[in-house]
Amino acid sequence: xxxxxxxxxxxxxxxxxxxxxxxxxxxxxxxxxxxxxxxxxxxxxxxxxxxxxxxxxxxxxxxxxxxxxxxxxxxxxxxxxxxxxxxxxxxxxxxxxxxxxxxxxxxxxxxxxxxxxxxxxxxxxxxxxxxxxxxxxxxxxxxxxxxxxxxxxxxxxxxxxxxxxxxxxxxxxxxxxxxxxxxxxxxxxxxxxxxxxxxxxxxxxxxxxxxxxxxxxxxxxxxxxxxxxxxxxxxxxxxxxxxxxxxxxxxxxxxxxxxxxxxxxxxxxxxxxxxxxxxxxxxxxxxxxxxxxxxxxxxxxxxxxxxxxxxxxxxxxxxxxxxxxxxxxxxxxxxxxxxxxxxxxxxxxxxxxxxxxxxxxxxxxxxxxxxxxxxx
Numbered sequence: 001x002x003x004x005x006x007x008x009x010x011x012x013x014x015x016x017x018x019x020x021x022x023x024x025x026x027x028x029x030x031x032x033x034x035x036x037x038x039x040x041x042x043x044x045x046x047x048x049x050x051x052x053x054x055x056x057x058x059x060x061x062x063x064x065x066x067x068x069x070x071x072x073x074x075x076x077x078x079x080x081x082x083x084x085x086x087x088x089x090x091x092x093x094x095x096x097x098x099x100x101x102x103x104x105x106x107x108x109x110x111x112x113x114x115x116x117x118x119x120x121x122x123x124x125x126x127x128x129x130x131x132x133x134x135x136x137x138x139x140x141x142x143x144x145x146x147x148x149x150x151x152x153x154x155x156x157x158x159x160x161x162x163x164x165x166x167x168x169x170x171x172x173x174x175x176x177x178x179x180x181x182x183x184x185x186x187x188x189x190x191x192x193x194x195x196x197x198x199x200x201x202x203x204x205x206x207x208x209x210x211x212x213x214x215x216x217x218x219x220x221x222x223x224x225x226x227x228x229x230x231x232x233x234x235x236x237x238x239x240x241x242x243x244x245x246x247x248x249x250x251x252x253x254x255x256x257x258x259x260x261x262x263x264x265x266x267x268x269x270x271x272x273x274x275x276x277x278x279x280x281x282x283x284x285x286x287x288x289x290x291x292x293x294x295x296x297x298x299x300x301x302x303x304x305x306x307x308x309x310x311x312x313x314x315x316x317x318x319x320x321x322x323x324x325x326x327x328x329x330x331x332x333x334x335x336x337x338x339x340x341x342x343x344x345x346x347x348x349x350x351x352x353x354x355x356x357x358x359x360x361x362x363x364x365x366x367x368x369x370x371x372x373x374x375x376x
Contacts, residue, residue: 006318007318008291036239051178063184082104135159158180163176167192181205192290260287302374306321
């Protein structure tokens, strides 16, 4: 059988080992240390806009702490994009709060500003003003942050951006993760850069980030003994993992260019296949194209999304349906939702194709061969 082609595998740049070796040589193998500080500074510089960064153990930890720092507690309501991975919504429930799911717009596949405002008005009308809004930048495509922030400001509701998939994506040159009061990044093994496992909380408010660092190290008070006045978490990244991140940051711009080049090859090669379409960048939007995605119209294409996925799987090529919306997930079915059918249609017809920055031409040709046999 042919070697496995992964959807999005880690891609080392070459200097990661140097930073990890420094951690071993100096015995900085626990959380905190020079690599953690350096990684945070690298991210801050890359994001611009005077952002502050707390490097954590995962993107989920960043979302959880972000909600805590925005004051979300039990029975509060948090508006959450429905089309996303469950890690966006899970921390809301960790806190005993209530997720209120909002469907997508067609232009970005992300949170619909129109439905967002409808949901806010309806929840306020029911006597429950939402405590936070969580849009997601799916597959690297920025959400409509200008309109989302306008609505959030109008109703005085803070925004927590889930930018886990969107490091390097931007709107009119402004980086995703710098629009809301708080943002979460992810460096999981399949992301555009990785620290093996890791994430970061981002904010322009230095106090929020300082508080995140405090809470993420078990909220230990400043005392010679172990004293705690608040509930804390073991969420800080290790100095070793941060060392991998420092090496990855050196090649981030290259990785973005490589992912975009993979997407462009798909767009060029598949543009004339009947029933296949892509998500284009709106004017002023820049996507890191973390994953290359297509929609397959079952009424005009020669095969369905699922038939193509199975054909790729038969050839040892990993692909994946688009995210199943949270309002359709059994674990979240009891919660309020404001839907327009967009995310359900995307889930039915959408497929993520192999998108790694380390994909070679031979591997891409294998993907194209399967698609050609199934769809031309």
